[in-house]
Amino acid sequence: MSQERRERGGKARDAMGRVGALLSSVMDLHVRIALQEADHEKRRLISGALLLSGGLTMMLLALIAAEVALLLWLREGFSLSWIHSTLAVASLNVVVAGVFLRIGGGLLKGPYLPQTTAGLTKTTRALLGR
Numbered sequence: 001m002s003q004e005r006r007e008r009g010g011k012a013r014d015a016m017g018r019v020g021a022l023l024s025s026v027m028d029l030h031v032r033i034a035l036q037e038a039d040h041e042k043r044r045l046i047s048g049a050l051l052l053s054g055g056l057t058m059m060l061l062a063l064i065a066a067e068v069a070l071l072l073w074l075r076e077g078f079s080l081s082w083i084h085s086t087l088a089v090a091s092l093n094v095v096v097a098g099v100f101l102r103i104g105g106g107l108l109k110g111p112y113l114p115q116t117t118a119g120l121t122k123t124t125r126a127l128l129g130r
Contacts (some may be wrong), residue, residue, distance in 0.1 A: 009018055
């Protein structure tokens with residue numbers, strides 16, 4: 001091989017090395033940005049879950065207060081005994097719960113994709129230890 005040909009091969013290798021280093025640097029930057037975005041998304045999801053749980057807790061407390069107010073209103077407004085007022089509120093709760101369960105059960109009826117059925121079966125087996 002001639003000296004000139006060796007020099008061209010060395011220059012080409014150097015150029016390829018530089019291109020490889022540049023691509024590696026760009027990929028490292030891309031990975032760093034993706035990790036930052038994933039960290040941001042994780043914080044956003046955790047914050048959202050905490051705010052939702054706080055809101056649901058406050059909603060539950062408001063529902064309990066409304067139940068107590070209804071109980072007191074039934075007792076005072078209709079001159080019912082405590083037991084009759086409590087039974088009326090409990091009966092209302094059973095009716096509303098029944099409606100929710102009926103609608104929810106209807107929404108959960110099939111047909112399911114085979115992958116969904118397999119996943120539900122595996123999860124159920126894992127939870128029940130079968």
